[in-house]
Amino acid sequence: MxxxxxxxxxxxxxxxxxxxxxxxxxxxxxxxxxxxxxxxxxxxxxxxxxxxxxxxxxxxxxxxxxxxxxxxxxxxxxxxxxxxxxxxxxxxxxxxxxxxxxxxxxxxxxxxxxxxPIDPTVANAFNPQNPNNPTAKIPISVEDVSSYLNLAQEKFNLKSEENLITVFSHLANKVHPLALGNVHRNYLLIRSTAKKLLSLHPLGEDEVVVENIINYLTEKLYAHNYxxxxxxxxxxxxxxxxxxxxxxxxxxxxxxxxxxxxxxxxxxxPLEYTDEQNQFKVSxxxxxxxxxxxSFTFIGKINQDKMMEEPEVNIIQQKxxxxxx
Structure with a gap:
């Protein structure tokens, strides 16, 4: 039905x-x-x-x-x-x-x-390694990087060139410079994309309104789940x-x-959806x-072994x- x-x-x-x-x-x-x-x-x-x-x-x-x-x-x-x-x-x-x-x-x-918010989280090969999973990388929030630099300047008043170099060097020692470069590219990308989307209808003719919308959705909400x-x-x-x-x-x-x-x-x-061959299909x-x-469908199989505490779930296809x- x-x-x-x-x-x-x-x-x-x-x-x-x-x-x-x-x-x-x-x-x-x-x-x-x-x-x-x-x-x-x-x-x-x-x-x-x-x-x-x-x-x-x-x-x-x-x-x-x-x-x-x-x-x-x-x-x-x-x-x-x-x-x-x-x-x-x-x-x-x-x-x-x-x-x-x-x-x-x-x-x-x-x-x-x-x-x-439309502030993206980015991941590439140069992102920091996840300490809890050596094969995974930690995603980086574009706005978290900006907030770190703003924290140094606005809260701790570190505005001299020497202090800012020290602050950025500390960040670059923790996060690969190419990962930081990827963060900046995504910052530019999201703003450019938002501006192009808004330009597709009459609202895009008011540059001040467009800029305010983009700033609000990317920088002024402070939480990605807002x-x-x-x-x-x-x-x-x-x-x-x-x-x-x-x-x-x-x-x-x-x-x-x-x-x-x-x-x-x-x-x-998965066990609620398996057939006689221990396979499942779910939308x-x-x-x-x-x-x-x-339907975006997940097709998988469950491997059960008496030696396993929990059954192993393998997604064969998702499309x-x-x-x-």
Whole structure:
């Protein structure tokens, strides 16, 4: 009944807004969370080709974030099919999800709608080694590096050239200089991407507003998990629209259908899904429209041995799989 119920709601939203509705849901279920990533672009293209969009496209989105380059490509793709692009935010649209919202003509946010900061965390081969896992690297927050330097200058008043050289040298001794260079590149990248996204609609014509939005979302929230309500998003002059009571109810009900179908509130326990060969297949996200449905699917196998305290879980594949085309 999941697909049938969702289609009814999608059709109601489409009729109410005279739009084409496309859903992009990356689940945050414990143990099988998914993220915004480039592999969704081709899938969304296939949906857009199939559904023959009307003049308006509404992207229904739920996500904790992901790759910061994907939003720019995704928005440019959607704008090949429409001049009026809106995002429907029933609940979470964090990080890369917020970047997607920056490229929309309007951001329709329900009472529970939340955006988030767009300050990225970066990782490459030169990042510090994780002391608890020698094979892993510690991600570096772009804003943490800036805050360290600001701390030295603003709180401890270390502003002379000699002091600043000492402060930076200490940092470079702890973090590889090439990792710090990567941090700066990502700082420039996120600001450039946000500016380009905002330039896709009339809001981008006001340079002061654009700069204030970018500064607010990258530097002034101080925590990557900060939750931006629709009132706060409105105050920084994002193109936020409040849905009427009927639309509010519809977009929340649609979110609850996805939450129920993807079991977002239940941690994933592989043993509950295994077949006779100890294999499992489970959905972690959806891209859905009237005529098609794709599932981001985890395919794995459990190895059980009497000598093991816990069964070994191996993910064999994780990819978008068409369920309805």
């Amino acid at each position: 999941g697909r049938e119920n969702r289609l009814k709601i999608i059709n109601q939203i489409s009729s109410l807004r005279n739009s084409t509705v496309l859903s992009y849901v990356t689940g945050d279920r414990k143990n099988i969370s998914t993220r915004i990533a480039p592999d969704a672009i081709k899938v969304i293209y296939q949906h857009l080709e199939k559904i023959s969009p009307k003049e308006k496209i509404d992207l229904f989105i739920y996500t904790r974030g992901g790759d910061v380059l994907t939003p720019w490509r995704l928005i440019n793709l959607i704008r090949e099919y429409t001049d009026h692009f809106s995002v429907l935010v029933p609940f979470r649209a964090y990080s890369a999800g917020t970047l997607i919202c920056l490229g929309a003509n309007e951001i329709v946010m329900g009472k529970m709608g939340e955006l988030g 939750m931006i309500s629709r009132q706060e998003a409105n105050k920084i002059k994002l193109p936020v629209k409040y849905p009427n009571s009927k639309l509010e109810d519809l977009i929340w009900r649609l979110y609850e259908e996805y939450e129920r179908d993807l079991e977002l509130q239940r941690p994933f326990q 972690g996200g959806y891209i859905e429209s009237k005529k098609a449905l794709d 978008w799989i068409p369920l309805i085309r």
